[in-house]
Amino acid sequence: MNLSLQQITRGCQLAWLGSVLTFKNRHLYKHSYVRTFWYLVGASVILYLVTYIILLIPLKILQFFLYLFSSDYNDHDFLENTNSWLINHVFNLPFLGLLFIRYIYPETLDSLFIESLRNIDFVYIKNHKEEDEDELRPPYASALERYDYGFNHWQETKQYLIRTGNQLKKVIAVYFLSLLPFVGGFVYPIASAFALVNSLGYVPAIIVGILMSITPGTKSFAIIFLETLYSSRALMRELLEPYFGRIQYDSETKRKWFREREGILFGFSIVFYPLIRLPLVGMLFYGVAQAATALVLVKTTDPPPPPSQLSDTKLDHHYRDPREKKRE
Template sequence: MFMDSLSWVDQTYVKKHANENPDDLRAMYHPNLRLYENVHAPDKNTSERTRTYDAMMAFGFRFGRKALLSFAVYLLTFLPYVGRFVLPAASFYTFNKAVGTPAAVVIFSSGLFVPKKYLVMFLQSYFSSRSLMRDLLDPYFSRVRYTKEQKKKWFHEREGVLYGFAVAFFIMVKIPLVGVLVYGIAEASTAYLITKITEPPPPPAEAGEFKEKDVHWENKHEFLNLPLDKLDKFNISSKYREKLRPDSTGEEIQGRSFT
């Protein structure tokens, strides 16, 4: 669904700006990203059962560690004298890097007066939204393979936008019956989001330099101040040139790509 949505975003963008100068249009995402599927194809010598087991182990380790950490914080809240400061301190630590020290101090101060129940709900929504966002971005990162450190920087640079994007879907996903449908909408929307917070990936042979640069969100503050109809303003570079690119349906898309 992610790649189909990305192809649709590219085609819709080109049709919307068909009467404009091609040099002023953003580059295409779907064609080059599709090339990464063969680069990271599963090893034929590894059985499906082994790959499933490895994925389950990675999933269990990631969420098991979070569960243990949450349980430890919960137990610390029962300590005499200092227990009431544990959740506010955890909030400060969590949000200090994400929103800055002043805002984190406000959250810490509020946590001293807000009932524990609501503070736990607030923290739960934050961490659950982060987990949801990582799952939604998995189709992208399964193709463009960042190192662990690069991926950490990539998320940190875009943390505020990703949280705001995910928290709305996190609330709707919890709605009975329609939650599965909302998840599909969220995955499709993530394809559109990728075109706003990253540069189009180059051919796989040039991926190393691209990943080193793309972890930093260039023009971040300028982008966040743009009006909605100008969101592609900073996604234009002289590194691209105009040419025809095939999409997944076999049709030709007029756009620009890396040379």
Template sequence: MANFEPNAIIRGAQLTVVGTIRALRNAELFKYDHFRQAALAVAVGVIIHVIIQIPIIGLKFIIWIASIFVDMQEATWDDTILNGINYLNKSVLQVPFLLMTLMRYVTPTLDEIFMESIKWVDQTYVQKHKAEDPSTLRAMYYPNLSQYSTKGSSSSSKPIGKSVMLFVQRYGRKVAMLFGVYLLSLLPVVGRFVMPAVSFYTFKQNVGTTPAAVIFGTGLVLPKRFIVTFLHTYFASRSLMRELLEPYFCRVPFTPEQKRRWFKDRQGVLFGFAFAFTVVIKTPFIGVLMYGVAEASTAYLITKITDPPPTPDEGPQFAETQVRWRNKHDFLHLSLENIDRLNLPSHHKGEQTESPGFPGKKFS
């Protein structure tokens, strides 16, 4: 529960707001092809939305015809079918998210937006502290991070076609699982326990027994649509956060085990950060346009939950020092107006903050 406490989630949501505001101040952000491609994705999304609506409208028409000959007042199968299709459309397929994720494998614009935003965060930080002694400021992120190769991650090193196929396979398995859970929840008697049980199992693995038990109990009391919405948002937020952080992880060489521990130690703040963007990206038409803003805001997030990277030759050692978020307690208890305070090496009683394993290197 310590990694998924309410304070961490709230701080993550605050970083969403602050990161977005700072990203939108960067005039260079909107010069990238991403937003032209996003406009194209909007058009494609509209077409897909219309195509998906055709069978829904057709089913409604058939049910309306059937109601002329059969008394539908007592029947529930029609509502079940329509609710199932709507659930598949809105909560399982997630067309906008699918389009923007696929775009990452086709074009590097999201990676470029991330790196441009890292540079902007550094520039903003220097400008904000220009009246202070430069030797007391934190190290910059962009100069060293830009030297890292993007071939370190599996998604970057594989051919585009193979990467896309692997993503489609993962996406297909997730769609099948979510829709399968929904179908099981329709079973008589035991169906009402399916969603709460799935939520308990998922949360027990990721955030611990206590929050899992709370979600399970809530799922037994509230209507099913609430627990469905919550589960979908939770899974979508996790997936979105991993995609947004890909430009960072494709450079810094984390092992799968190190990456797993990195996410676990920060899961509360990451969920709070991704939650708002998940809701916005699901919004018809404007959602895909916000994906680029979300990527730009992630650059600001990185500067709050990691240390400035050293040169690439020290990268493998550096990754292990980042697994644990060392200043988490201090950062989560800062007031919002002092959210940049821990960027200063002199925060702890005037001492320089050094990264374990890198004596003399100042990290935030």
């Protein structure tokens, strides 16, 4: 079971400790973070407008025709509420737009991540200055900076749009299937169980689906649950891009890496996810989350070896299982 309570709690703790380290980092606050914050403000405002327009224009046209041909004001209020609900909870477009910021200018968020790693190394050495140098772990920031940050704007943007498109297609399909008579009430419980199979196993996932099916009024809860689960995974994928942009390996190894740390990553992301979704100030917390992600990396992986020594065998050794007890 990857989504254990212990791992989720550990992820929440790392979110808090990483945020504390971020705000204590004077260099980050005076230079990198301030610059990144204003960059995120400008970019996110533009992207929020774009993502709203993509869905709002057809819905507003529909609302206009309804206003012309219907005299029932309850229909108008219902459609207005539906517009807001679809954008913010079903399609989640503002959040996806905020994640797209990385593909416009990734260097800013990457520098924020690396600077946070340097600060973690500094605090680690300061806290262990009385110990033998041979017993200390190597500095993480300098080890990671040996790797080139290979970011192909067009290719990465294309992959992001494909992933987002596939996610939206699934969300749209599940949403409209849930509107069908008789079987619609079972769609979200089944989707929830399916989403949890890899994390909890078949039996616990099926139990969750059954409980959602027989409990009245669980549709809204299931929608929020699925939205949070998939969005938190998407969030962690983007926050860890400065790492994966340097350490390249095949998709199967990458899935294994995420699967072994799923509970910790989920606990970390659910702390920041509701904060990032706040209007206007969400980009502030996105920057904090990017910096705090460095602590998750340090606590769940060893510093990478020099690029010339990185082989498949050493790759497996480098990505240690986070459940192994390690001296902090």
